[in-house]
Amino acid sequence: MTTTSTQRTGTTDGAALAATWGLERVGRKPTLRRYVGESWRRRHFATELAKSRVIAASAENRLGILWELLNPILLGCVYYFAFGVLLGTKSDSGNFIAFLLCGVLSWYFLNRSIRQGSAAVTSNRQLVRSLHFPRLLLPISIVLRQTLGFYSNFLVLAVIALITKEGFRWQWVLGPVDLILMSAFAIGAAMLAARGTSRWRDLHDFLPFGLRMWMYFAGVFFSVEVRYASQPQWIQAVAFYNPAAVYLEIMRYAFIAGSTPNWLTWFWAVVWAVGFLILGTIVFWGGEETYGNA
Numbered sequence: 001m002t003t004t005s006t007q008r009t010g011t012t013d014g015a016a017l018a019a020t021w022g023l024e025r026v027g028r029k030p031t032l033r034r035y036v037g038e039s040w041r042r043r044h045f046a047t048e049l050a051k052s053r054v055i056a057a058s059a060e061n062r063l064g065i066l067w068e069l070l071n072p073i074l075l076g077c078v079y080y081f082a083f084g085v086l087l088g089t090k091s092d093s094g095n096f097i098a099f100l101l102c103g104v105l106s107w108y109f110l111n112r113s114i115r116q117g118s119a120a121v122t123s124n125r126q127l128v129r130s131l132h133f134p135r136l137l138l139p140i141s142i143v144l145r146q147t148l149g150f151y152s153n154f155l156v157l158a159v160i161a162l163i164t165k166e167g168f169r170w171q172w173v174l175g176p177v178d179l180i181l182m183s184a185f186a187i188g189a190a191m192l193a194a195r196g197t198s199r200w201r202d203l204h205d206f207l208p209f210g211l212r213m214w215m216y217f218a219g220v221f222f223s224v225e226v227r228y229a230s231q232p233q234w235i236q237a238v239a240f241y242n243p244a245a246v247y248l249e250i251m252r253y254a255f256i257a258g259s260t261p262n263w264l265t266w267f268w269a270v271v272w273a274v275g276f277l278i279l280g281t282i283v284f285w286g287g288e289e290t291y292g293n294a
Contacts, residue, residue, distance in 0.1 A: 022113055029288045036281065039134040046137040050144035068152040075108065076101045080197070083221035092223035095164050095256055098157070102252040103220040105153045106178075110244060111211055113143045115189020118197045118204050121291050129290050135291045136284055139190040147183045161255045174254040181273040182247045191284040198291055206221025218244035241270040 030038065044106035080100055084090035093099035121128060128135060154175055161167070196203045217239065219227070224239045231239070237247060246269045249261050 004230070009145055029285070031257070032282065032285055035134055035136070035285050035288065039136045039140075042133055042137060045133060046141040046144060049137070049141035052149050053141070053145040056058075068149050069156060070155055072101065072105050072108065072153055075104050079104055080220055087221075089222040089227075092226045093256070094258065095166065098164050098166065098222065098256050099223075099252060100161050101157060101160055102255055103248050105150070105157070106182065106248050106251045107180075107215055107218070107244060109146050109150050109153075109182060110189075110247070112216070113146045113183075113186035113191045114193055114211065115207060116146075117142045118193035120190065120194040121198045122201065122204070134287060136191065136281065139194045139280075139284070140187055143183055143187045143190055146186070147179065150179055152191070157251075157255045160280055166255060166257055169255075169257065171254045171260075174250060178250040178254060178269070181250075182267050183196060184277045185243055185247070185275035188273075188278070188280030191280030195284050195287050198287060203282045214242075214244060218242060219248060241268045243276075246272065 029035075049238045076097070080090075080097065084096055084100065090096035090100075117139040118143050121135060124138055128138075157175065158172065161169075161172075193203070194208060197207075216222075219239065223246055224236075228236050241264060246261075246265050249259075249265050250269060253259055253261050
């Protein structure tokens with residue numbers, strides 16, 4: 001006669017049976033270490049998801065992948081007229097066209113990564129409820145999609161640098177380095193926003209207002225050194241070393257001669273990237289069991 005599991009354990013309690021046979025509850029949150037390890041093992045899923053989004057976005061537009069090049073150029077033209085001509089900020093830099101494009105393109109990357117990342121869980125409810133995988137990969141895939149799209153921007157910046165007689169510079173290699181740091185920061189920020197939006201849907205609607213205020217403060221269209229020169233020391237420190245400002249400064253250094261970021265700029269660029277990546281991972285992992293209800 002075969003001995004049943006109930007006879008072996010002497011109980012009909014589900015939790016006791018699961019413990020006896022090493023079974024885990026569906027959707028149970030793993031340890032942080034195991035969660036990160038599982039995310040790394042499934043990293044190709046995030047990569048393929050990002051690639052599919054690039055292809056889908058290109059297929060929806062008549063201009064296809066060419067739009068990735070035209071979009072930043074058109075944005076630069078609009079902001080050049082609005083801020084450089086009407087508000088007179090073009091005097092902040094000797095090469096304002098390159099200065100403005102470096103700022104606009106970098107900010108556009110951060111803005112889209114965080115805004116779209118905030119809806120990573122709520123906009124993929126069917127995927128979250130039907131497949132078992134670390135939900136961490138959803139905001140990561142969104143930032144990866146923006147990162148892949150940014151590489152065409154390097155072509156735009158290189159061409160503008162040559163047209164404006166900046167010439168070839170070894171500092172161009174710092175552009176991709178800056179993008180890596182920006183991507184790490186954006187992933188962390190996107191995970192924090194996604195966790196917040198999964199608990200409070202209205203956050204996704206409020207987020208653009210906060211990001212716009214940040215854009216106007218961070219020196220996307222002007223030099224923070226020029227415009228905040230007369231402000232108190234603590235305001236200058238916040239303006240110079242907030243995440244957007246340091247990444248914009250490094251991108252400008254890569255393509256424009258005449259400015260060299262100090263060691264504090266590089267220090268904060270690394271601190272923001274690593275700090276937000278770690279914090280975002282921990283906070284997002286904390287809500288892993290709840291995302292199926294988002």
